[in-house]
Amino acid sequence: MSNEVTLQVTAHIPLQRIARISGPIVALAVYLALPNTYVSDGGIVVFTHAGRVTAALATWMALWWLTEAIDIPATALLPLVVLPLFGAGSIRDVAAPYAHDLIFLFMGGFILSIAMQRWRLHRRIALVTLSIVGTDPPRIVAGFMIATAGLSLWLSNTATAIMMLPIAISVIGMISDHSDSGQADKPDHLAVCLMLGIAYAASIGGVGTIIGSPPNLFLVSYIRDTLNHDITFLQWMAMGLPLVIVFLPITWWLLTRHLFPISAPSVGGTDVIREAYAALPELSWAERATLVVFGLAAIAWMGRSWLTGVEVGGVRLLAGLTDAGISLTAALSLFLIPARSHTGRALMQWRDMKALPWGILLLFGGGMSLAVAIQRNGVGEFLGHQAATWQGLPSWVLIILVTTLIIFLTELTSNTATAATFIPIIGGVAPGLGVHPYLLIVPAAFAASWAFMLPVATPPNAIVFGSGHVSVTAMRRAGLWLNLVGICILTVLVQFIVLPILGVPVS
Numbered sequence: 073m074s075n076e077v078t079l080q081v082t083a084h085i086p087l088q089r090i091a092r093i094s095g096p097i098v099a100l101a102v103y104l105a106l107p108n109t110y111v112s113d114g115g116i117v118v119f120t121h122a123g124r125v126t127a128a129l130a131t132w133m134a135l136w137w138l139t140e141a142i143d144i145p146a147t148a149l150l151p152l153v154v155l156p157l158f159g160a161g162s163i164r165d166v167a168a169p170y171a172h173d174l175i176f177l178f179m180g181g182f183i184l185s186i187a188m189q190r191w192r193l194h195r196r197i198a199l200v201t202l203s204i205v206g207t208d209p210p211r212i213v214a215g216f217m218i219a220t221a222g223l224s225l226w227l228s229n230t231a232t233a234i235m236m237l238p239i240a241i242s243v244i245g246m247i248s249d250h251s252d253s254g255q256a257d258k259p260d261h262l263a264v265c266l267m268l269g270i271a272y273a274a275s276i277g278g279v280g281t282i283i284g285s286p287p288n289l290f291l292v293s294y295i296r297d298t299l300n301h302d303i304t305f306l307q308w309m310a311m312g313l314p315l316v317i318v319f320l321p322i323t324w325w326l327l328t329r330h331l332f333p334i335s336a337p338s339v340g341g342t343d344v345i346r347e348a349y350a351a352l353p354e355l356s357w358a359e360r361a362t363l364v365v366f367g368l369a370a371i372a373w374m375g376r377s378w379l380t381g382v383e384v385g386g387v388r389l390l391a392g393l394t395d396a397g398i399s400l401t402a403a404l405s406l407f408l409i410p411a412r413s414h415t416g417r418a419l420m421q422w423r424d425m426k427a428l429p430w431g432i433l434l435l436f437g438g439g440m441s442l443a444v445a446i447q448r449n450g451v452g453e454f455l456g457h458q459a460a461t462w463q464g465l466p467s468w469v470l471i472i473l474v475t476t477l478i479i480f481l482t483e484l485t486s487n488t489a490t491a492a493t494f495i496p497i498i499g500g501v502a503p504g505l506g507v508h509p510y511l512l513i514v515p516a517a518f519a520a521s522w523a524f525m526l527p528v529a530t531p532p533n534a535i536v537f538g539s540g541h542v543s544v545t546a547m548r549r550a551g552l553w554l555n556l557v558g559i560c561i562l563t564v565l566v567q568f569i570v571l572p573i574l575g576v577p578v579s
Contacts, residue, residue: 091141099132137489145431148438170437180399181283221277287491291517305373369402439492525551
C-alpha cells in the first residue's frame with residue numbers, strides 16, 4: 073500500500089508560491105462565475121449557495137493538491153474551515169468523515185506494517201521468496217518483482233521499495249564482479265530491470281488489496297458514503313488480484329525481453345540472496361507472534377462474511393464485525409502480546425507510532441469530507457448535467473478517457489490527492505453520461521496507482537531513481553509502455569471482471 077511521500081522539487085517553488093496565492097482567488101472567481109440556476113430536463117434547477125461554495129472549495133483544494141502549494145495533508149483541513157465558515161455545512165457534518173471507519177481500517181493496516189518492519193519480518197519474507205529463484209538473470213528479476221508485489225499487497229509501497237533496494241544493489245554488485253569486460257552491458261541491463269522491476273511491482277501490487285494503496289481505500293469509502301454499497305476485503309481482492317496477476321508478468325516480459333533484454337548466462341546473483349538469508353538469525357518469538365497476528369487478520373478479512381454469520385446458542389456474536397474492526401483488533405493485540413516470553417515488553421509500543429503516516433489519514437478525511445459535500449450540496453448533479461453532451465459514448469471509450477487522464481496526471485501529482493480530487497467529480501459526472509458511476513470511478517482509482525514514467529510520479533519510482541542505476545530516459549521509455557499497457561488492461565478487465573463482481577452491467 074501506498075505511504076505517500078511529498079517530493080519537494082526546487083524548480084517548483086515559484087509555482088507553489090503562485091498557487092498559494094491564486095488558490096483562494098481562483099475559488100472566488102469560480103463561485104462568482106457559477107450560475108444560480110441551470111436548466112435540466114426542461115426544468116429550472118436551483119444551484120444553491122452551498123453548492124457553489126463547495127464547487128469553489130473543490131477547485132481550491134485541487135489547485136493546492138496538484139501543485140503542493142502547501143503540505144498535502146494541510147490542504148485536507150480546508151473543508152473544516154471553509155464549509156462551516158460560509159454556511160455550506162455544519163462543523164459536525166463536515167468533521168464526521170475525518171473519523172470514517174475506513175480511516176481506522178487503514179490505521180490498523182499501517183500498525184501491522186510497522187510491526188513487521190520493526191521485527192524485520194518483511195525482510196525475511198522477501199529473502200525466502202528470492203532464495204527460491206534460480207541464477208538466470210530474468211528469473212532473478214522475476215523473483216524480485218514477485219516478492220515486491222507480494223509485500224506491497226500488505227505493506228507500504230514506499231517501505232517495500234526501500235527494503236528491496238539494498239538487496240537488489242548487492243545482487244548487482246556481485247553480478248558486476250562476476251562479469252568480464254565483454255559482458256559489461258549485460259549487468260547494466262540487469263540493473264535497470266531490477267530497479268524498474270522493484271518500483272513497478274510495488275505500484276502494481278498495491279492495487280491487490282483494500283489496504284494496498286491509498287486510492288483503494290478512498291474509492292471504498294466514497295462508494296460506501298455516496299452509493300450505499302460496501303465492498304468487502306475479499307471482494308476487492310477478487311477485483312484487484314487479477315489486475316496484479318495479469319500486469320506483473322507483462323511488465324516482467326517488457327522489461328527483460330523487449331525494452332532491456334537480458335541474455336547473460338547464470339551469474340550467481342542469488343548467492344547474495346542466499347547468503348543474506350543464511351545470515352538471518354533463527355525465527356524469533358516476536359517474528360512468530362507478529363506473523364500469527366498478521367495471518368489471522370488476513371484470514372479474518374477474507375472470511376468476514378462467514379464469520380458474521382456464525383451463531384453460538386442462537387446468537388450471532390460477530391454480526392457487527394467489520395474490516396476496520398478486524399484491523400484495529402489485530403493492531404491492539406500487538407500492544408498486548410509480549411515481544412519475548414521472559415519480558416513484559418509488547419510487540420508494539422506507542423513510541424513506534426511515530427512511524428505511522430498520520431498525514432495520510434488526515435488526507436483521507438479531507439478528501440472524504442469534500443466528497444460528501446459534493447454529493448450533499450448538489451455539485452455532482454450540476455457536473456453530471458454539464459457532461460450530458462458526452463452521453464452515448466461506448467463504455468470502453470469512457471474508460472480509456474478516464475484512465476488516460478488519471479494515469480498521466482498522476483505522473484506529476486500525488487496519487488492520493490488525484491484520487492481524492494477526481495473520484496467525487498467523476499462520480500458526479502457519470503449519471504449525466506448515462507452510465508453507472510462504477511464504470512468510471514473504479515478504473516480511476518486503479519489508474520491513480522499506475523503512473524510509471526517519471527521519478528516524481530510515485531515514491532517507489534523516486535527511490536529506485538536515486539540508486540543511480542536508472543536514467544530518466546530509461547524510466548520514461550519503459551514507463552510510457554507500461555502506462556499504455558495499463559490503460560488497455562484496465563479497459564478490458566474492468567469491463568469483464570471488475571464490474572461483474574460488483575454486479576454492474578457494462579452497458
